[in-house]
Amino acid sequence: MLAPLESLSMTDRVENILREYFEENAFKPGDPLPNEMEMAQKLNVSRNVVREALSRLRMLGMIETRPRKGMVMSQPDLLTGMEKVLNPFILGTKNLKNIFELRLILEMGIAEFLFARKTKKDIEELEAIVNLQSNDFEVTKEEEIAFHGKLYEMTGNSTFKRFQILLMPVFNHVFTDYSKKRAHVELPNPVTHRDILEVIRKGTSDDFRQAMFKHLEPYFATSLNTAPPKKKK
Amino acid sequence: MLAPLESLSMTDRVENILREYFEENAFKPGDPLPNEMEMAQKLNVSRNVVREALSRLRMLGMIETRPRKGMVMSQPDLLTGMEKVLNPFILGTKNLKNIFELRLILEMGIAEFLFARKTKKDIEELEAIVNLQSNDFEVTKEEEIAFHGKLYEMTGNSTFKRFQILLMPVFNHVFTDYSKKRAHVELPNPVTHRDILEVIRKGTSDDFRQAMFKHLEPYFATSLNTAPPKKKK
DNA sequence: ATTATTAGATTTGTTCTACAAATAAACATA
DNA sequence: TATGTTTATTTGTAGAACAAATCTAATAAT
Numbered sequence: 001m002l003a004p005l006e007s008l009s010m011t012d013r014v015e016n017i018l019r020e021y022f023e024e025n026a027f028k029p030g031d032p033l034p035n036e037m038e039m040a041q042k043l044n045v046s047r048n049v050v051r052e053a054l055s056r057l058r059m060l061g062m063i064e065t066r067p068r069k070g071m072v073m074s075q076p077d078l079l080t081g082m083e084k085v086l087n088p089f090i091l092g093t094k095n096l097k098n099i100f101e102l103r104l105i106l107e108m109g110i111a112e113f114l115f116a117r118k119t120k121k122d123i124e125e126l127e128a129i130v131n132l133q134s135n136d137f138e139v140t141k142e143e144e145i146a147f148h149g150k151l152y153e154m155t156g157n158s159t160f161k162r163f164q165i166l167l168m169p170v171f172n173h174v175f176t177d178y179s180k181k182r183a184h185v186e187l188p189n190p191v192t193h194r195d196i197l198e199v200i201r202k203g204t205s206d207d208f209r210q211a212m213f214k215h216l217e218p219y220f221a222t223s224l225n226t227a228p229p230k231k232k233k
Numbered sequence: 234m235l236a237p238l239e240s241l242s243m244t245d246r247v248e249n250i251l252r253e254y255f256e257e258n259a260f261k262p263g264d265p266l267p268n269e270m271e272m273a274q275k276l277n278v279s280r281n282v283v284r285e286a287l288s289r290l291r292m293l294g295m296i297e298t299r300p301r302k303g304m305v306m307s308q309p310d311l312l313t314g315m316e317k318v319l320n321p322f323i324l325g326t327k328n329l330k331n332i333f334e335l336r337l338i339l340e341m342g343i344a345e346f347l348f349a350r351k352t353k354k355d356i357e358e359l360e361a362i363v364n365l366q367s368n369d370f371e372v373t374k375e376e377e378i379a380f381h382g383k384l385y386e387m388t389g390n391s392t393f394k395r396f397q398i399l400l401m402p403v404f405n406h407v408f409t410d411y412s413k414k415r416a417h418v419e420l421p422n423p424v425t426h427r428d429i430l431e432v433i434r435k436g437t438s439d440d441f442r443q444a445m446f447k448h449l450e451p452y453f454a455t456s457l458n459t460a461p462p463k464k465k466k
Numbered sequence: 467a468t469t470a471t472t473a474g475a476t477t478t479g480t481t482c483t484a485c486a487a488a489t490a491a492a493c494a495t496a
Numbered sequence: 497t498a499t500g501t502t503t504a505t506t507t508g509t510a511g512a513a514c515a516a517a518t519c520t521a522a523t524a525a526t
Contacts, residue, residue, distance in 0.1 A: 009479065011288055019317065026322050035506060046481045048281065051508090052288040055244055059289045060318050065507070069489055075325050078332070081314015084252065085293050089259045092308050098392035099311070101346060105393065109342025112446065113334060116457050159331035160338065209442060213345065224349050242508065268477060279510040284479090298478065302518060 010045050014053040017043065022062070022073065033063065033071040059084075078159055083166055088173045100174040101223050103167045104216055106160070107148070111205040111212075113155040118200060122154045126197055136192045141172060147193045178222050191215040243278050247286040250276065255295070255306065266296060266304040292317075311392055316399055321406045333407040334456050336400050337449055339393070340381070344438035344445075346388040351433060355387045359430055369425045374405060380426045411455050424448040 008016075018039075027033075036054070040047045054071070057063050061076035088096060129146045133139050139147070145168055152161040191214040199211045213220070241249075251272075260266075269287070273280045287304070290296045294309035321329060362379045366372050372380070378401055385394040424447040432444045446453070 011479085015292070019320070023320050023322065028322055029325070037506085048284075048480070048482090051281075052285055055285040056289050056292045059248070059292075060314060062318060062323065066489080070506070073323060075323060075328070076318040078315055078318060078324070078328055081293060081317065082311055085295060085309040085311060085314060087252075087256050089256065089261055090295065090306060090308060091311070092262070095308075095311055095392060098390050101388075101390050102393055102396075105339060105342035105346065105388070105390075107342070108345065109338035109340070112341065112453060113338065113457075155334075155338075157331050157334050157338075159328060160335055163335075206439075206443070210439070220345060224346075244508085270477085281509065281511085299518085303477070 010049045011052040011056075014043060014045060014049055015056055018053055018057065019062075027073045029073050029075040031073045033073065035070060079162055079166060086166060086170055088170060091170075096170060096174045097223070099167055099170045100219075103164065103171045104219055104223065106164060106167075107151075107216060108209055108212055110151065110155050110160075111208045113157065114151065114200070115205040115208065117156045118154050122150070123197070123201055126150050126154075126200070130193050130197050133193065136194055137190065139193065143193075175219065175222065243282045244285040244289075247276060247278060247282055248289055251286055251290065252295075260306045262306050262308040264306045266306065268303060312395055312399060319399060319403055321403060324403075329403060329407045330456070332400055332403045333452075336397065336404045337452055337456065339397060339400075340384075340449060341442060341445060343384065343388050343393075344441045346390065347384060347433070347441065348438040350389045351387050355383070356430070356434055359383050359387075359433070363426050363430050366426065369427050370423060372426065376426075408452065408455065 021027075034042075036047055036050050039054075040050045043050065054063065054065075058065065060081050061074060063071050064074040065071040085091070091099075126147070129143075129150055130136075132146075133143050145165075148168075149161070149165060152164045155161070191211050193215075196208070196211050196215060199207045203211070254260075267275075269280055269283050272287075273283045276283065287296065287298075291298065293314050294307060296304050297307040298304040318324070324332075359380070362376075362383055363369075365379075366376050378398075381401075382394070382398060385397045388394070424444050426448075429441070429444050429448060432440045436444070
């Protein structure tokens with residue numbers, strides 16, 4: 001196959017060079033960086049090109065600059081870059097479907113950490129959230145987020161929690177979209193938030209996974225039915 | 234508390250404005266964008282500022298520009314932004330620990346999709362991978378990646394697969410780091426890749442989760458022992 | 467009439483210059 | 497010592513200029 005060989009712009013190249021430079025020299029958060037003019041001269045490019053590359057790294061949180069003082073390395077947020085791209089209109093249907101599934105995967109996978117780290121206080125708070133629901137069989141989006149958000153929090157993993165919170169709106173967007181195309185399915189024995197709460201209180205991590213699967217069954221069904229696995233031959 | 238009030242730079246503001254503009258007007262991949270000068274004039278900023286903002290969006294894959302022709306909206310990759318900051322030296326220990334756990338969570342969560350979508354061909358390929366291992370009880374990093382990578386692939390979720398591949402080096406980095414500080418623990422009954430293969434062949438998704446947990450037990454132990462849950466009071 | 471060539475206009479990539487503004491450091495003052 | 501002032505430094509922003517590639521349209525050739 002002949003693919004158009006991609007010619008990187010100066011900015012692209014400088015961005016890569018800078019990241020490699022930081023990596024090779026093991027720059028850590030707080031370390032001061034050379035100033036813009038110095039970089040531009042060393043790399044033999046204009047200050048503008050350097051600034052565009054730095055602007056990218058600044059957006060990702062890799063560097064910080066105190067205006068008129070200098071630049072320092074800083075600790076990036078893992079998910080900032082992803083967050084900015086989470087726009088349902090420009091993410092393709094495939095990406096959206098993948099995100100939808102990703103949430104289900106994550107939700108099923110938290111059992112061990114949840115049970116290893118749950119505290120009495122957590123369970124009390126979770127109960128309070130459940131008690132605030134006006135109807136156990138018809139929860140609002142806010143109640144949904146409150147409940148599951150608390151579960152993520154109980155894993156003690158802040159990245160994971162943030163990740164899930166980011167995914168949630170996309171998840172809802174996709175599900176709403178699917179729902180329009182499919183007849184609504186009533187489940188005979190739905191597992192409610194309250195049921196899950198009891199499992200967390202008295203059950204095992206295995207019980208939790210089974211309960212969670214039942215709880216998420218409509219979503220699993222949606223994903224596995226409407227989007228059959230396509231094998232690229 | 235008095236926190237330093239953050240004043241956004243023009244570039245930051247333009248970046249936000251552009252993203253909102255794309256979102257509000259439901260720009261889709263392929264849609265042409267106004268040119269740089271037009272944007273600069275409409276926003277009453279210099280072309281430099283617009284270019285820095287556009288450079289950021291270009292990095293994330295939100296826009297593409299065919300040099301000297303024009304800019305078009307494009308379909309971003311979800312994980313590009315994350316990939317660029319995956320540098321163990323600048324990610325803090327907390328982030329690294331979170332990533333470490335995230336892999337465990339994901340690995341435990343894939344059971345349903347794996348079993349719903351596995352094919353004979355998948356299982357044959359997985360068997361081939363297992364058979365290539367020289368020692369079932371002492372697999373190399375490459376063999377490890379091959380095996381688990383195939384599992385991710387079998388979920389039929391390309392984003393998920395890419396996600397895991399990105400996380401793997403960080404995971405190994407963290408575990409190597411932990412291993413130095415802890416005595417090596419021999420497990421009495423390790424679950425090997427071959428065991429997991431058999432479970433995938435003949436077992437259920439529940440069996441899979443239990444097998445996978447046993448397989449990953451050293452990692453779970455590492456995470457749950459060395460990093461006890463800290464409750465922020 | 468169709469094709470080939472040329473010229474001009476457009477747009478991004480890149481460079482350069484200039485200046486404002488904020489800070490830190492050095493200095494001066496009370 | 498504590499406070500005010502000056503100065504040098506560095507980023508943020510603006511604007512002009514040009515190269516290079518593409519598209520359009522006009523012109524020339526067959």
